[in-house]
Amino acid sequence: MHVTHADFSAASAVVPSSRLDAFVAANRFDKPTLVLDIDRVEAQYHALAAGLSSADIHYAVKANPARQIIERLVALGSHFDAASRGEIELCLSLGADPAHISFGNTVKRASDIAFAHQAGIDIFAADAEEELEKIAENAPGAQVYIRLIVDASGADWPLTRKFGTSRDKAVRLMNMARDLGLAPVGVSFHVGSQTRKPEMWADTLDQVAAIWAEALDAGHDLSLVNIGGGFPAFYGDEIAHPTDYAAKVMEMVRARFGDTPRVMAEPGRGLVAEAGVIAAEVLLVSRKSDDDLCRWVFLDIGKFSGLAETIDEAIRYQFTTDRDHEDTGPCILAGPSCDSADVLYEKRPVALPVGLKSGDRIVIRNCGAYTSSYSSVGFNGFPPLDVIVI
Amino acid sequence: MHVTHADFSAASAVVPSSRLDAFVAANRFDKPTLVLDIDRVEAQYHALAAGLSSADIHYAVKANPARQIIERLVALGSHFDAASRGEIELCLSLGADPAHISFGNTVKRASDIAFAHQAGIDIFAADAEEELEKIAENAPGAQVYIRLIVDASGADWPLTRKFGTSRDKAVRLMNMARDLGLAPVGVSFHVGSQTRKPEMWADTLDQVAAIWAEALDAGHDLSLVNIGGGFPAFYGDEIAHPTDYAAKVMEMVRARFGDTPRVMAEPGRGLVAEAGVIAAEVLLVSRKSDDDLCRWVFLDIGKFSGLAETIDEAIRYQFTTDRDHEDTGPCILAGPSCDSADVLYEKRPVALPVGLKSGDRIVIRNCGAYTSSYSSVGFNGFPPLDVIVI
Known part of the structure; x- marks a missing residue:
C-alpha cells in the first residue's frame, strides 16, 4: 500500500497512526471495516487533557461507543457524557464511576432519568420546563445545568436550534429548577461540531458569559x-x-468565568476520530454518459452503513488508495445501496486516481468518530460496519 | 386510543388495518415499535397482482426484509428483487426459488455475483462496462437487463442519476454484454419513488420505449x-x-412494448408501507423562546432509529394521538438523539394537539416500508427499531 503519511503529518494534530496503516496493509477485509488504534485514543486523551488542564473531560460516548475505548478511558480517569440509558449502562458495565457520568441529553425518557438516578448519576442537562419537571420527579434534588442556544460560530457543522433554550428563558428555567428542589449548578452550550480554530469560541463564550452574569444577578x-x-x-x-x-479555549473560558467554576468539556470527535480508518473497497467505476466530466465511483460503504456524516456533504473525508502515485480526476462518490440518496459527494467531487477500478482497496482516513454507531442494522441486506480494535 | 379511521379510509388505497390499531391500543411498548399486519401485506399483494395481471411481481426486499413478509410472499408465489448477497441468502433461507430472484443492484461485489450464480440466480442488472465484465466473469452466460436513466417524473421523491446509463450508451452496453457471452434480455428503469398518479408514468415509458426501439433496430x-x-x-x-x-400502468406499458415481452414490477413501498404503524412516545414538548410560534415535539424515534426517509422532509408521515379531539398547533418534530441533524420536520411543521405532552403515545401511520432496516445499530445508545408482526 502506498501510504501517503507525508500528506497528512504536517497538518494532523498528533502523529498519524502508523499502526493503523500497517494493520490495514497487512490484512484483507471481506467487508468494510473500521480499524481503531486504541493507543492513538490514549495519546489524544493526554494531548487534550494537557490543554484542558483543570477541566474535566466527559467523553461524548455517542462519538464511538466501542467497549475498548470506554475501558481505556475509564483506566485513564476520564469522565463520560451519556446520551441515553443504553450509554449509561455501557459505561457502568465497563467500570465507570456513576459520579463521573453526566446525562447530557436534554430529551430524556422519565423512566431513564429514574434509572440514572438510582444508578448514582447526579447531573442532568435540561432546556425546558417539562424536562425539569421530569428530573425533579425522577431524580429529586439532582444537579441540573441549563443548555443554552448560542448563535452559530464558524464551525464546519453549525448546530440547529434543536438543543438549548433562548436567553429570555434561561434564568427563568434556573428559577424553576430551584423551585422544584433541584440544584441549578450551571450552564452548557455547544459551539458547533468541528470548530476548527480556538478563536471561533470567543463570540459564543461572550454570549454564555452574559447569561451567566444575569443568573448571578x-x-x-x-x-x-x-x-x-x-x-x-x-x-x-x-x-x-x-x-x-x-x-487557548480554556484561557478564554477562565478569562470570562474566572478560576472558580468547575469546567466540563465533552470531546467526542476531537478525541477519537483520528484513531480510526475504514478499510473499504471500490465496487464499480463508471461514466453515465460519454459527456460526463466526472466518473462515478461506488464503494462498498455508504451513507447507511457508516458514512452518515456525508449527509449534505458536511464532513469531507480523505481517501488513500494503492494508486496514489497516479494522476487524479474528479469523481462522484456513492455507496452500495439501491438508494438514490446514498450518494456521498456529488456537489463537490473528490479527486481520485484515474486508474481506480472495481476491487481496489480504498482507505477512508480519520473515521474513528460517528461512523460505526450510525451504521444501519442491515439496510439493503448489508451488514453493519465491522469494527476491529488494535 | 382515539383511532381516527374516518380521516384515512376515504383516501387510503385498501381498507386500513383495524387489526393494527386494535393491537396498538391493547398494548404498551417500552420502546418504539413497528407493528406489521401480515394479512394486510397479503391483501395488498392481491390488489397489486390483480392490476399487474401478466407482470411478475418481484418484491423489493430492501423495503422491509422482515422474515414473515418474505415467507408470506413466497407462499403467495411472489418473486423477489434482491439488492445484496444478504437479501439473496434471506430469500433462499425462507424458501424462495432462485429462479424467482433477480439481483437488481447495478453495483455488485464480484464475489457476490459468483455466489448468486452458484445459487441458481440467472438475472442481473447492469448499467456500466465494468459491471458487465464482472457479471461475465462470475456468472457466465447470465441474463442481464440494462438500467436506464430517465428524466424525473412527477414523483414525490425523484431519483438522482446514481443508477442507470444515459441513452447514448444503452445499446452499446447491450452490444458489449452480447460480446461478453451474456444475454442482454431487456431494460429497466425507475419512475421515481412514490409516483402518485399512473399518468406520471407516460413520459418515462416513452423515453424507455425509444431506447427499446433503438435496441431492436x-x-x-x-x-x-x-x-x-x-x-x-x-x-x-x-x-x-x-x-x-x-x-393503468400496465395498459401504458403494453401500448408501448406490446403483449409479448415479459414484464417485471418491483413494488416495495407500494406493497408493504400501509401494513405497518410505529407505536412511539412523546419525550418532551417545549418552546425555545417566548416568541416561538412553533412548539418543539421530541419523539423517542428519529432519523437514526427508523425515520430516515424524513431526510429533506421527503416522506411526510401522518400521526395519530389520543388527543386528536383537541385543537392543534404547529410543531417542529425531532428525534431523541443528541444530534442536531435529527430533526424530522421543521421547514413544514406538523399540526399536533395543543395538549400533547411527555409520555403521550403517538402512532406514526403507514410505516411498513423503509423504516426498520434503516435503523442504526445503536446510535446514541438507542436500540434498533423493534418489529412485531401480527
Missing part, C-alpha cells in the same frame, strides 16, 4: 460551565495541535 | 421490460386503488 450560585464539544479532528483543513487548541 | 431480441418500483403508498395525499393504478 438573579441570585443563582453557579459553579459549572459545561463547554460541550466542538474540538476538531483533521479532515484535510489544518487544525491546531489539540493541546494548544484546548489551552 | 440494432438487432437485440429484447424480451423483458422491468418497470421497477414507484408504486405509491398513502401518506396523506390521495392515491388510486392499487389495482386500478397497476392496471
Whole structure:
C-alpha cells in the first residue's frame, strides 16, 4: 500500500497512526471495516487533557461507543457524557464511576432519568420546563445545568436550534429548577461540531458569559460551565495541535468565568476520530454518459452503513488508495445501496486516481468518530460496519 | 386510543388495518415499535397482482426484509428483487426459488455475483462496462437487463442519476454484454419513488420505449421490460386503488412494448408501507423562546432509529394521538438523539394537539416500508427499531 503519511503529518494534530496503516496493509477485509488504534485514543486523551488542564473531560460516548475505548478511558480517569440509558449502562458495565457520568441529553425518557438516578448519576442537562419537571420527579434534588442556544460560530457543522433554550428563558428555567428542589449548578452550550480554530469560541463564550452574569444577578450560585464539544479532528483543513487548541479555549473560558467554576468539556470527535480508518473497497467505476466530466465511483460503504456524516456533504473525508502515485480526476462518490440518496459527494467531487477500478482497496482516513454507531442494522441486506480494535 | 379511521379510509388505497390499531391500543411498548399486519401485506399483494395481471411481481426486499413478509410472499408465489448477497441468502433461507430472484443492484461485489450464480440466480442488472465484465466473469452466460436513466417524473421523491446509463450508451452496453457471452434480455428503469398518479408514468415509458426501439433496430431480441418500483403508498395525499393504478400502468406499458415481452414490477413501498404503524412516545414538548410560534415535539424515534426517509422532509408521515379531539398547533418534530441533524420536520411543521405532552403515545401511520432496516445499530445508545408482526 502506498501510504501517503507525508500528506497528512504536517497538518494532523498528533502523529498519524502508523499502526493503523500497517494493520490495514497487512490484512484483507471481506467487508468494510473500521480499524481503531486504541493507543492513538490514549495519546489524544493526554494531548487534550494537557490543554484542558483543570477541566474535566466527559467523553461524548455517542462519538464511538466501542467497549475498548470506554475501558481505556475509564483506566485513564476520564469522565463520560451519556446520551441515553443504553450509554449509561455501557459505561457502568465497563467500570465507570456513576459520579463521573453526566446525562447530557436534554430529551430524556422519565423512566431513564429514574434509572440514572438510582444508578448514582447526579447531573442532568435540561432546556425546558417539562424536562425539569421530569428530573425533579425522577431524580429529586439532582444537579441540573441549563443548555443554552448560542448563535452559530464558524464551525464546519453549525448546530440547529434543536438543543438549548433562548436567553429570555434561561434564568427563568434556573428559577424553576430551584423551585422544584433541584440544584441549578450551571450552564452548557455547544459551539458547533468541528470548530476548527480556538478563536471561533470567543463570540459564543461572550454570549454564555452574559447569561451567566444575569443568573448571578438573579441570585443563582453557579459553579459549572459545561463547554460541550466542538474540538476538531483533521479532515484535510489544518487544525491546531489539540493541546494548544484546548489551552487557548480554556484561557478564554477562565478569562470570562474566572478560576472558580468547575469546567466540563465533552470531546467526542476531537478525541477519537483520528484513531480510526475504514478499510473499504471500490465496487464499480463508471461514466453515465460519454459527456460526463466526472466518473462515478461506488464503494462498498455508504451513507447507511457508516458514512452518515456525508449527509449534505458536511464532513469531507480523505481517501488513500494503492494508486496514489497516479494522476487524479474528479469523481462522484456513492455507496452500495439501491438508494438514490446514498450518494456521498456529488456537489463537490473528490479527486481520485484515474486508474481506480472495481476491487481496489480504498482507505477512508480519520473515521474513528460517528461512523460505526450510525451504521444501519442491515439496510439493503448489508451488514453493519465491522469494527476491529488494535 | 382515539383511532381516527374516518380521516384515512376515504383516501387510503385498501381498507386500513383495524387489526393494527386494535393491537396498538391493547398494548404498551417500552420502546418504539413497528407493528406489521401480515394479512394486510397479503391483501395488498392481491390488489397489486390483480392490476399487474401478466407482470411478475418481484418484491423489493430492501423495503422491509422482515422474515414473515418474505415467507408470506413466497407462499403467495411472489418473486423477489434482491439488492445484496444478504437479501439473496434471506430469500433462499425462507424458501424462495432462485429462479424467482433477480439481483437488481447495478453495483455488485464480484464475489457476490459468483455466489448468486452458484445459487441458481440467472438475472442481473447492469448499467456500466465494468459491471458487465464482472457479471461475465462470475456468472457466465447470465441474463442481464440494462438500467436506464430517465428524466424525473412527477414523483414525490425523484431519483438522482446514481443508477442507470444515459441513452447514448444503452445499446452499446447491450452490444458489449452480447460480446461478453451474456444475454442482454431487456431494460429497466425507475419512475421515481412514490409516483402518485399512473399518468406520471407516460413520459418515462416513452423515453424507455425509444431506447427499446433503438435496441431492436440494432438487432437485440429484447424480451423483458422491468418497470421497477414507484408504486405509491398513502401518506396523506390521495392515491388510486392499487389495482386500478397497476392496471393503468400496465395498459401504458403494453401500448408501448406490446403483449409479448415479459414484464417485471418491483413494488416495495407500494406493497408493504400501509401494513405497518410505529407505536412511539412523546419525550418532551417545549418552546425555545417566548416568541416561538412553533412548539418543539421530541419523539423517542428519529432519523437514526427508523425515520430516515424524513431526510429533506421527503416522506411526510401522518400521526395519530389520543388527543386528536383537541385543537392543534404547529410543531417542529425531532428525534431523541443528541444530534442536531435529527430533526424530522421543521421547514413544514406538523399540526399536533395543543395538549400533547411527555409520555403521550403517538402512532406514526403507514410505516411498513423503509423504516426498520434503516435503523442504526445503536446510535446514541438507542436500540434498533423493534418489529412485531401480527
